[in-house]
Amino acid sequence: MTLRSNGRARLRRLVALALPALLLSACGERTSVTTAPIEPRAGEICELDGMTLADFPGPKGQIRYADGKTSYFCDTVELLSVVLMPEQVRKVDGAYTQDMARANWETPAGHWIRVEDAFYVEGxxxxxxxxxxxxxxxxxxxxxxxxxxxxxxxxxxxxxxxxQVRLDGGTTHDQGM
Structure with missing residues (x-):
């Protein structure tokens, strides 16, 4: 085998290994890389209750799914209830809430942090x-x-x-939903 044919063989192996990944990415498949948060558009609504996020104070949340869909939540309790749900079967690429040391409580925007890296104040x-x-x-x-x-x-x-994040009140003792 000459040096030239050895180089072609390596190139063929490289193409054979890379082609399936390239084809999958062209079909919209996602890798396991965590997807970055997306700032909600004006008028964006909560996945669970249809409330407009911008109409309410406090930290918001979002889940970026492997299928490309993003679900927004108008409250961390709603967000965490979905994240911690044992029957959650959709692959999550990233879940985010807001850093309330940097975001305005009344009209929070930006300052997204990973749910699992955050510290929470309960009560x-x-x-x-x-x-x-x-x-x-x-x-x-x-x-x-x-x-x-x-x-x-x-x-x-x-x-x-x-x-702690049950939507029927849990430890917050809120029976409003």
Whole structure:
């Protein structure tokens, strides 16, 4: 085998390995790479209740699915109830909430952080779209400052349970939904 034919053989192997991935990407298939958050458009509505996100205070959420769909949520309780749902079967590329140390509570925009990296304040006096909510923060220190000012307990994502984000009230004791 000459050097030239050896190079062609490597090129054929490379093409054979790369072609299926290239074809899948052309068909709209997604890889397991986490998808970046997308700022909701004006008038965007909540996946669960149809409420307009911009009409309510407090942190919002979004889930980016592997099929390309993005679902928005007007409250962290709604977002986390879906994220922690044991029967969730759609592949999630990324789930995000907002860093409320940087976003305006009354009209939050931008400052998206990964749900699993956030610290949450449960039981504060600040309310979201559905009443009591979990305030979200990128840094524990910011969550602790918020908790001292507005009450509540700081929890990392790993300590949030499905019972805490039940949509029938859970630990927030909100029976409004």
């Amino acid at each position: 504060s006096r600040r309310v979201g779209s559905m009443g009591p909510t979990l305030a979200s923060f990128a840094l524990r220190a910011d969550a602790e400052v918020f908790a001292r000012k507005f009450g509540g307990k700081v929890l990392p994502f790993s300590e949030i349970t499905p019972n």
